[in-house]
Amino acid sequence: xxxxxxxxLKAAKVPVSLREYLSxxxxxxxxxxxxxxxxxxxxxxxxxxxxxxxxxxxxxxxxHVFKGLEGLEGADILSPENLPEEWLRKxxxxxxxxxxxKLIQSLGGFDKLMETLKKRLEEQKERHQGGSKWIGTxxxxxxxxxxxxxEGVRIGQDGSRNRRAVKVWDKREFRNFDDTVELGTRxxxxxxxxxxxxxxxxxxxxxxxxxxxxxTAEHGYLxxxxxxxxxxAVKLLMFFDxxxxxxxxxxxxxxxFSAARSEFKHMEYFYFHNCLYEGVWKDNRRRRAEVTxxxxxxxxxxxxxxxxxxxxxxxxxxEIREAGGSVEHWNAEPGWVWLRRAQQQWPxxxxxNPVQEDAWKYTAxxxxxxQLFDGRMYPxxxxxxxxxxxxxxxxx
Amino acid sequence: xxxEGTASYVADKDLMVAVNAAIALERPLLVKGEPxxxxxxxxxxxxxxxGLDIIEWNIKSTTKAQQGLYEYDAVSRLRDSQLGDSRFxxxxxxxxxxxxxxxxxxxxxxVLLIDEIDKADIEFPNDLLQELDRNEFFVYETxxxxxxxxxxxxxxxxxxxxxxxxxxxxxxxxxxxxxPDLDTLKQIVDVHFPGIKPDLLRAALTTxxxxxxxxxLKKKPSTSEVLDWIRLLVAEDVDPADxxxxxxxxxxxxxxxxxxxxxxxxxxxxxxxxxxx
Numbered sequence: 259x260x261x262x263x264x265x266x267l268k269a270a271k272v273p274v275s276l277r278e279y280l281s282x283x284x285x286x287x288x289x290x291x292x293x294x295x296x297x298x299x300x301x302x303x304x305x306x307x308x309x310x311x312x313x314x315x316x317x318x319x320x321x322h323v324f325k326g327l328e329g330l331e332g333a334d335i336l337s338p339e340n341l342p343e344e345w346l347r348k349x350x351x352x353x354x355x356x357x358x359x360k361l362i363q364s365l366g367g368f369d370k371l372m373e374t375l376k377k378r379l380e381e382q383k384e385r386h387q388g389g390s391k392w393i394g395t396x397x398x399x400x401x402x403x404x405x406x407x408x409e410g411v412r413i414g415q416d417g418s419r420n421r422r423a424v425k426v427w428d429k430r431e432f433r434n435f436d437d438t439v440e441l442g443t444r445x446x447x448x449x450x451x452x453x454x455x456x457x458x459x460x461x462x463x464x465x466x467x468x469x470x471x472x473x474t475a476e477h478g479y480l481x482x483x484x485x486x487x488x489x490x491a492v493k494l495l496m497f498f499d500x501x502x503x504x505x506x507x508x509x510x511x512x513x514x515f516s517a518a519r520s521e522f523k524h525m526e527y528f529y530f531h532n533c534l535y536e537g538v539w540k541d542n543r544r545r546r547a548e549v550t551x552x553x554x555x556x557x558x559x560x561x562x563x564x565x566x567x568x569x570x571x572x573x574x575x576x577e578i579r580e581a582g583g584s585v586e587h588w589n590a591e592p593g594w595v596w597l598r599r600a601q602q603q604w605p606x607x608x609x610x611n612p613v614q615e616d617a618w619k620y621t622a623x624x625x626x627x628x629q630l631f632d633g634r635m636y637p638x639x640x641x642x643x644x645x646x647x648x649x650x651x652x653x654x
Numbered sequence: 655x656x657x658e659g660t661a662s663y664v665a666d667k668d669l670m671v672a673v674n675a676a677i678a679l680e681r682p683l684l685v686k687g688e689p690x691x692x693x694x695x696x697x698x699x700x701x702x703x704x705g706l707d708i709i710e711w712n713i714k715s716t717t718k719a720q721q722g723l724y725e726y727d728a729v730s731r732l733r734d735s736q737l738g739d740s741r742f743x744x745x746x747x748x749x750x751x752x753x754x755x756x757x758x759x760x761x762x763x764x765v766l767l768i769d770e771i772d773k774a775d776i777e778f779p780n781d782l783l784q785e786l787d788r789n790e791f792f793v794y795e796t797x798x799x800x801x802x803x804x805x806x807x808x809x810x811x812x813x814x815x816x817x818x819x820x821x822x823x824x825x826x827x828x829x830x831x832x833x834p835d836l837d838t839l840k841q842i843v844d845v846h847f848p849g850i851k852p853d854l855l856r857a858a859l860t861t862x863x864x865x866x867x868x869x870x871l872k873k874k875p876s877t878s879e880v881l882d883w884i885r886l887l888v889a890e891d892v893d894p895a896d897x898x899x900x901x902x903x904x905x906x907x908x909x910x911x912x913x914x915x916x917x918x919x920x921x922x923x924x925x926x927x928x929x930x931x
Contacts, residue, residue: 308823
């Protein structure tokens with residue numbers, strides 16, 4: 259039972275395992291729900307989904323599998339996927355007026371109508387997956403007359419339908435929680451925590467219970483031991499692109515910045531514009547007056563620093579490739595030379611890009627910088643940040 | 655044994671299904687959701703509804719899984735032995751029971767609430783895997799095995815500060831408490847303030863949803879905030895017409911209960927300023 263549902267969930271990258279599937283069957287056997295689809299939806303959701311980020315994907319799969327779009331012919335009639343059509347039919351029968359039922363007859367009977375409806379749903383689904391909004395069928399559609407609402411199976415205009423009748427899974431209320439969307443500081447902090455490296459360093463201030471017991475047992479008298487406190491020893495250097503096209507991403511970057519500031523004691527940051535050149539600055543208002551030489555940074559911060567560049571990497575290719583390509587000043591050496599140097603000095607360096615990942619291929623300079631970083635460019639989303647921190651914390 | 659909500663707790667159908675599944679199959683139920691949507695309250699209400707005792711284990715960042723089972727107080731045993739106290743001969747004197755032990759040894763069904771499991775160390779849930787799965791654990795110091803005769807109903811809440819390990823998740827049922835919609839919220843307020851004036855309720859909830867929908871809020875007010883706020887409104891006997899505040903101020907009356915962040919208050923003041931111009 260429900261094997262295809264299970265497999266589709268797997269295919270949609272909802273992390274389900276056999277164990278969860280078996281618990282679902284067990285739960286069904288235990289009669290927790292009584293033959294209603296909504297109950298089944300809730301039950302399967304509680305058993306199979308373990309993270310709200312996957313709820314949206316689950317809803318999509320559920321609606322796809324149980325909408326009766328597929329596998330309804332012949333032998334499949336007895337399979338559970340059959341249910342929703344029955345359901346559709348019931349709903350329709352309950353809510354159609356006599357007149358409308360006659361109209362259905364004129365259209366070739368209920369089955370014919372359902373078939374057309376199914377086709378329409380399929381079309382709608384495809385169009386939806388294509389990225390544009392769902393389109394209402396009012397107007398020319400034969401379903402308009404019945405007030406067909408593509409959000410669910412609302413058939414029948416009269417009869418005030420309560421909210422519950424719209425299939426809950428089609429509302430996709432959990433859309434926000436997919437982990438490809440952007441993040442708030444709390445989430446960023448959690449993602450950045452991965453970078454922590456605990457080291458006991460400094461004055462011996464903490465009482466060391468196991469050490470005391472050990473040493474007491476060894477000596478035969480109470481021998482109190484202390485040890486240094488655990489501290490986060492990771493060193494982080496961040497470079498932020500400011501101004502120009504980065505203005506669109508200010509909020510995200512602010513969040514990343516504040517999260518990183520509070521999470522790491524040893525964090526240094528500098529600003530640059532578009533591409534790294536010979537100078538960076540710490541205070542944006544006085545960027546002309548107080549420029550720090552990039553060469554000094556390369557000498558000052560050791561190769562144990564983890565380095566994160568944050569920028570949209572969207573610029574003219576000349577700004578990376580050519581000397582004098584910078585839009586703001588005359589640069590004696592091209593941007594890529596400086597990026598190369600940074601890479602050599604700091605092997606643990608990555609580039610975070612607030613631009614959506616699927617749009618990267620449309621900008622040539624993003625590709626160039628990505629290549630300069632050997633592919634270590636990550637989108638500024640939770641998942642991207644996770645991948646980035648994993649890369650950074652890898653021991654070389 | 656079925657949970658159907660209580661007089662003072664409005665449970666959606668999806669929540670009831672999840673709770674009942676967890677009760678019937680004797681697995682832990684993991685509850686997540688925005689802060690203030692009643693995660694912790696759920697466990698207490700299940701206990702009330704089913705007439706069971708509740709054992710609460712509040713997790714902090716320093717909590718170790720072992721503390722939930724038992725703690726062996728080696729230091730005081732050592733001290734007693736040095737002072738010649740005869741108590742130290744019996745190791746049982748120095749083993750302190752944890753909450754899990756209490757729940758397992760209760761001898762009847764209890765509700766065990768493990769609150770905010772994500773506060774603890776990343777490895778914490780992994781350390782409890784077997785204990786929660788098999789409802790038994792081994793006490794090394796005395797060589798006993800503590801086994802639950804009656805499995806407790808385990809409710810675990812999380813605020814999503816850390817990701818929980820897959821192996822742990824696989825053993826749980828999961829429910830995400832959504833922020834309630836207008837109708838459910840009305841029901842919830844009704845349950846808490848029976849006999850509230852309908853026009854005040856309507857005005858309050860409309861204002862509340864307006865506040866909640868404002869883009870750019872740092873901390874969105876949630877169910878517990880709206881309940882606090884309405885409690886204040888009822889106590890002050892505010893007239894629904896006055897609720898919107900005066901024209902030069904977009905902030906709703908007694909906004910302190912709703913907006914917990916001075917940036918959010920500023921945001922509203924700015925909006926008011928713009929509306930005036």
